[in-house]
Amino acid sequence: MKIIIYTTPTCVYCRMTKEFLDKRGVSYIERNVIEDESAREEMINKSHQLGVPVIDIDGEIFVGFNRSELESLLKSNQSLSSKKI
C-alpha cells in the first residue's frame, strides 16, 4: 500500500493524519505543497482540491482527516494482504 499525504506546515488535520498513521506503524510519503510547487500542482491535478490534507492511497483520493474512513480502509487492506500470504 502506497500512501502520499499532501500537507501544509500549519495544517492541524495533516498532523492528526500523520499521527494516526504513525501510531499504527503505517509508512507514508509526505509532500509539502507550500515549499514544493510541483507537489501543489500534482495535488490539484489529482484531486481538484484546494484543501489539505489530501491523501492518496494507492491512487484513491481522500480529502481531510476522517478517522473512521481511514481505519476501515487500513483494516480491509490488512486483511487483503494477509490473505495473499
Added chain:
Amino acid sequence: MYDLAIIGGGPAGVAGGVYAARKKMKTVLITDFFGGQSLVSADIQNWIGVVSISGFEWGKKLEEHLRAQESIDIMDSDLVSKVERMDGGWRLLTQSGKAIEAKTMLLTSGSRRRKLNVPGEKEFESRGVAYCSICDAPLFKDRAVVVAGGGNSGLEATIDLLPYATKIFLLHRGDVLKGDPVTQEKVVRNPKVQVILNVEIQEIIGSQIVTGLKYRDKISSDVRMLDVQGVFVEIGSVPNSDFVKEFVKLNDWGEVVVDHKTQRTSVEGIWAAGDITDVMYKQNNISMGDAVKATLNIYEYFRSR
C-alpha cells in the same frame, strides 16, 4: 455504573476530568479528540499563564494533563450520539456502538462551525470553500478570495490569508465590523483588503473549483458578483446539543440553559459547561472555570445524598 460521564474533550471537558479524578469520582470522559475548537488556532495568546502556544500543542497539553490522572477512564476517538434515561441515571450510546452507564453527566461538547447554507457551499467544499484558514490559506497563493464574517474569526482568517491572496473581500452582514478594534485596524488598513458591509451571500459559483460569489447588497438590493477562487466561511458557531435536546432546556440558539452559579441544567443529574451552554462569553479560560464549578457541584451533590 460510573458516577460521572463527561462528554467532550475541549477545555471544559478536560478541566472537569482533572477535578473529578482528583475527587476520586468514578468518571469516564468520551471525546472525539482533545483541544476543542482552538485546535486550529495558529497562536493562542490569551490562555492565562502561557504567553503563546499553537492550538495543536495546547490540545496535547490538555490531553497530557488528563492522562496524568490515575483514576479516570478515557474513551477517545469516539462520540456520544444518543442519550437515554435509565433507572438511576443515563445510558450513553456512542458512534462506535458502545454503551456507557452513568449516574450523572457533564455536557462539554462545545460547538461547531456555522455554515452559510447557500447553494454551492456544499458542492465546492474544499474546492474553494474553506473552513480552516490556518490550514488552507497557503493554497490560495495568487488568488482572490472572500472571507465571510466580520467577527474576530473572520478578521483572523483575513490575516492568515494576507501573505498569500492577491485580494481579500471581507464580507459582513451588519453595517459595522464586529471583531476586536486592534485586529480590525490591522486588517482594514491593508490595501489588499476590501471590506463590504450589509451583505447577504446568495450563492457560490464554480465549475471544478470556485469561480465566484453572488451577494445582495441589503441597502440597495442590488445583486453583485465577485470573481474569486476561494470562500473562507467564518460566521460563528452552533452548539453541539442535539443529543440532549429532548431532555434539557435549550434557548433559541440551541444553547443549554444553565444556572451560572452551579452549572446545573434544567434536569437533575445533568450539568453543562463551556460553549454548549448559554454562557455569555465563549472563552477557553471561562470554559475551564465553569467546568471546575460544575464538577465541584457534582461532588457536593453526591456527598449530600
